[in-house]
Amino acid sequence: MSKNSGKIAIIDYGAGNLGSVINALNRLGYRPAVTDSIAEILNSDAVFLPGVGAAGDTMKRLDATGISRTIRELVRLHRPLFAICLGLQLLLSNTEEDDGQACLNIISGSVKRLPPGLKIPHMGWNQVRQLVAHPVFSGIPDSTDFYFVHSYYAEPLDKSVIAAETGYGINFCSMIIRNNLVATQFHPEKSGEPGLLMYNNFLKMALH
Amino acid sequence: MLTKRIIPCLDVTNGRVVKGTSFTDLKDAGDPVEQASFYYREGADELVFLDIGATPEGRDTMAHIVEQVARKVFVPLCVGGGLRSIEDMRRILKAGADKISINTAAVNSPALITQGAEIFGGQCIVLAVDARRHNENDIIHWEVCTHGGRKATGIDALEWIHRAVDLGAGEILLTSWDADGHRAGYDNELNRMVSEMVNVPVIASGGAGTLEHLYEALVTGKADAVLAASIFHYREYSIKEVKDYLTSRGIPVRIQAGQV
Numbered sequence: 422m423s424k425n426s427g428k429i430a431i432i433d434y435g436a437g438n439l440g441s442v443i444n445a446l447n448r449l450g451y452r453p454a455v456t457d458s459i460a461e462i463l464n465s466d467a468v469f470l471p472g473v474g475a476a477g478d479t480m481k482r483l484d485a486t487g488i489s490r491t492i493r494e495l496v497r498l499h500r501p502l503f504a505i506c507l508g509l510q511l512l513l514s515n516t517e518e519d520d521g522q523a524c525l526n527i528i529s530g531s532v533k534r535l536p537p538g539l540k541i542p543h544m545g546w547n548q549v550r551q552l553v554a555h556p557v558f559s560g561i562p563d564s565t566d567f568y569f570v571h572s573y574y575a576e577p578l579d580k581s582v583i584a585a586e587t588g589y590g591i592n593f594c595s596m597i598i599r600n601n602l603v604a605t606q607f608h609p610e611k612s613g614e615p616g617l618l619m620y621n622n623f624l625k626m627a628l629h
Numbered sequence: 630m631l632t633k634r635i636i637p638c639l640d641v642t643n644g645r646v647v648k649g650t651s652f653t654d655l656k657d658a659g660d661p662v663e664q665a666s667f668y669y670r671e672g673a674d675e676l677v678f679l680d681i682g683a684t685p686e687g688r689d690t691m692a693h694i695v696e697q698v699a700r701k702v703f704v705p706l707c708v709g710g711g712l713r714s715i716e717d718m719r720r721i722l723k724a725g726a727d728k729i730s731i732n733t734a735a736v737n738s739p740a741l742i743t744q745g746a747e748i749f750g751g752q753c754i755v756l757a758v759d760a761r762r763h764n765e766n767d768i769i770h771w772e773v774c775t776h777g778g779r780k781a782t783g784i785d786a787l788e789w790i791h792r793a794v795d796l797g798a799g800e801i802l803l804t805s806w807d808a809d810g811h812r813a814g815y816d817n818e819l820n821r822m823v824s825e826m827v828n829v830p831v832i833a834s835g836g837a838g839t840l841e842h843l844y845e846a847l848v849t850g851k852a853d854a855v856l857a858a859s860i861f862h863y864r865e866y867s868i869k870e871v872k873d874y875l876t877s878r879g880i881p882v883r884i885q886a887g888q889v
Contacts, residue, residue, distance in 0.1 A: 440725050444700050474750060540853065542752050542799065544830050546632045546674055546883040566632060566883040568705060570752045589631055611705050611727065613669070613885070 427628030429453040430465035432492075434482045442471050442505070445610035449621050459491045467627035468495055472507025476532070476573075477519030479507060489525060496527050501601040501627030503620070506571060509597060509604035513575050528597060530577040539590045542572045549585045549595050549607065557603055557622045565615045567607035569595075574606065601627070632881045633847050634674040634854035635871055636832060637861040639664055641710075642682035644690045648810075648859050655681075658862040662697045668861065669702040671868040672885030676706050677730070677802070677832075677856060679757075681777055683711030692724040699725025709757055709802075718745055722753065730755035730802050733775040736782060736789070739796055746797030755832075756798035760786040760819055761806035771819055774806050787822060794827045801827060802856070805835040812838025812859065820850030832856050840866060840874040847880055 429446065431439055433455045446453045446469075453469070454461060462468055470492065472479065483489040495502050510516055511524045516532035524532070535541055546566040551558050574593035577583060585596035587606070597604040603623055609616030639646045639661050646664050647655040658664070665676055676698075680691045688711055695708055708721045709730030718729045729749075735742050735756055745754045759778045760771035771786035790801055803823055805816035815836045824831040833852035837843055843855045860866050872882045 440699065440723065441703075441727070444725065445703060448700070448703070540828055540830055542829075543631065544752060544800065545634050545853065547630065570705075611703060613672075613703050617703060 427466035427624075428464065429467045429469070429624070429628075430462050431455045431469045431471060432462060432488060433457045434479065434486065434488055439471055441608075441610040442469055445617055445620055446624075449617060449624070451624060457486060457488065459487055462488070462491050463494065465500075467501045467503070467624055470502065470504040470508035470511075472505055472509070472511065474507060475519060476507060476510060476516045476524070477522045479511065480522055480524060483511070483525075492525060493527060496600075496602055499600045501623065502603070503623050504597075504602070504604035505610075506606060506608055509606050510571075510573060510575055512597065512602075512604055513577065516573060518573050527602070528575070528577050528582060528599070529579060530575065532573050532575050534573055535571075535593075536590050542570050543589045544570045546612075547587050547589060547595075547607075549587055551585050553584045553598065555584060555598055556626050557598070557619055559622045560618055561615050561622075567595075567605070567609065567612040567616060569607045571606060630881050631853075632674070632883045633852075633875065634832075635672075635843070635868055635875075635882065636675045636677055636854055636856040637664075637668045637673050637868070638677045638679060638834065638856045638858045640679050640681045640858060641691065641694065642680065642687065644694065646862065647681070648862055658859075661694045662701070664862070665698045666701050668868065669704060672872065672883070673704060673868050674883055675704055675854070676702065678706065678708045678710075678726075679730070680708075680710030683777065685711075687711055688717060688720070692720055695721060695724040695726050707755055707802075709755070715741070715744055715748060718749065718753075722749060728753050728755050728800070730757040732757040732759065735793060735798075736773060736775050736784065739792070742793055742796040742798050746799065751797045751799035754798050755800045755802050756790065756793045757802040757804065758786055758790060759804045759806045759809075760816075762816060762819070769818070778806050778809075786819075787826065790823055791826060794829055798829065800830045800832065802832045802834060803852075808836030809834070810859070811836060812842075814838065814842045815846040815850055815852075815855075817845055817850035820846055820852050824851040824853070830854065840871060843871060844875060844878050844880065847875070 587595035837857035
């Protein structure tokens with residue numbers, strides 16, 4: 422059976438650069454649809470929520486287009502959803518970025534600014550310490566380096582959803598997994614072969 | 630722990646990688662897409678492309694190169710050289726770059742830094758500075774050079790960098806005009822002063838000739854990343870040799886994993 426047997430959507434909310442996620446999935450042999458159509462998103466077998474940009478603007482766009490509700494619906498239905506960077510942060514209840522902007526409230530908790538003392542943004546390759554066993558980590562050794570670029574971090578109230586943590590002044594949540602929801606603070610599409618492997622693991626889980 | 634980044638730089642003109650000494654006397658060093666793929670496989674943490682021709686035709690060529698590289702290389706790509714406007718930046722980012730570096734255009738129009746940071750995010754906007762060392766009555770200072778190092782501006786480099794970070798620059802690509810191409814070590818006095826002054830990452834550039842030089846830029850120069858060109862292009866050192874050496878000296882670096 423070809424890898425194209427399942428439908429993959431990358432949510433296009435009119436901001437950010439989606440090209441690198443598309444390139445990564447293409448390289449793995451998948452042909453994702455880049456879409457802002459709610460029907461197409463709901464009809465997909467796996468959905469990616471990329472995130473580049475400011476929290477306030479992005480939430481406004483997601484609310485205005487109705488995609489906020491669609492994302493909550495995907496999670497309620499336990500559909501495979503992969504959220505990246507700002508995409509992870511938007512899952513929380515609110516964020517210190519943009520004056521306490523309300524977010525999707527899918528994962529209870531807040532997004533906070535990284536503490537002062539170290540350079541901000543946290544930019545570069547850092548170790549992702551796996552706290553749970555999960556198929557998305559298949560073939561990826563514990564403490565593998567992934568590429569980060571962010572100034573805020575998520576602090577979920579329910580610690581059991583924290584799938585990995587990373588140290589930068591503090592130990593912060595670098596990955597959330599709950600049912601079929603997988604979210605990374607780092608950018609797998611910019612993290613070399615381990616990043617591609619993580620996407621491949623997720624899509625195998627979602628489509629097969 | 631955040632690792633130190635090892636960044637090969639590809640100077641590009643007319644679609645080819647070139648290498649010279651103090652911005653002149655250029656030699657051909659290969660095809661940019663092939664070179665980029667090679668460095669990716671070797672474990673480079675990021676790649677920088679600089680269009681040193683910086684002509685309008687060069688920008689078209691560069692966008693095309695970036696598009697091809699982004700399909701094969703899954704680490705951050707930074708592109709600079711001849712980018713003068715928000716539209717130039719948008720085009721290169723759309724082609725697949727993650728960051729754009731600006732030098733002459735930022736000096737001519739500092740508002741471009743702020744506009745770029747507001748539209749694309751500060752982490753996208755790398756301020757490239759070519760700093761030329763002066764020693765007047767034992768007082769050392771650095772002057773900003775533009776136009777690929779050919780034009781002295783009279784602007785103090787440290788003041789300029791401080792201002793550019795306030796304007797929104799997310800990273801500094803700091804090249805020593807004096808050390809570049811001479812393979813005798815980075816200007817670590819410059820690197821350290823800038824790295825201690827700003828709260829954004831600093832990439833040290835210009836002067837790498839040995840593994841020890843890279844180590845010194847990270848430790849003495851306190852840089853967050855080191856950029857080098859000729860030691861990689863002529864295959865004197867592989868990225869792996871650099872990382873093995875730095876690891877042996879206690880510097881945290883990313884160790885490349887196998888292919889998917």
